Amino acid sequence: MKKLEYYTFFKPYDVLSQFTQDVPGQKTLSDFDLPIAKDVYPVGRLDRDSEGLLLLSNDKTLQSKLAAPIAKVWKSYWVQVDGAINHGAIHKLKQGVTIRTKKKEYYTLPAKVEIMERPEGLFDRNPPVRFRKTIPTSWIKISIQEGKNRQIRKMCSAVGFPVLRLIRVSLAKLKVETFKPAHLSKVDYENIF
Secondary structure, three states, rough: OOOOOOOEEEEOOOOOOOOOOOOOOOOOOOOOOOOOOOOOOEOOOOOOOOEEEEEEOOOOOOHHHHHHHOOOOOOOEEEEEEOOOOHHHHHHHHHHEEEOOEEEEEEEEOOEEEEEEOOOOOOOOOOOOOEEEEEEEEEEEEEEEOOOOOOHHHHHHOOOOOEEEEEEEEEEEEOOOOOOOEEEEEEEEHHOO
């Protein structure tokens, strides 16, 4: 019986959460010298332009355990949005909003949302987030129990605050240990759920 392995990886910006390269020159997880077995793959994913916690494992049952609607696994994100977000937008995000996914309208489940300061110790993104003198940016923490394609981005756009930067900071019981891009840590299964 093979040994099951579990890792957290801080996925940098502009990297696909896969090991294969679909487009020449596009960065993937294979661009990092990760000391993991060949049968270890991402569980779930983060978009190329998102950063943060990515779970890697060779446990083929883990994806369904995390993604099953009955599991109700929380995922939390720090989100920098364009503009000074207001309490009205926060209220809408908490209640759920209508987004488009797979060419259909979808009403999101209620989310946990709060306004926050820029996270302490967070590195500047490379390339940097665009800066405009006349339009401020703000930060929120948002936690959801579902994972539609680009859901956080679509939710924030639906309330008038496009996402500039998106960082997943927790998944189930796992939390980002460090803000060092490409940081890999081995974890025990018991620490996931």
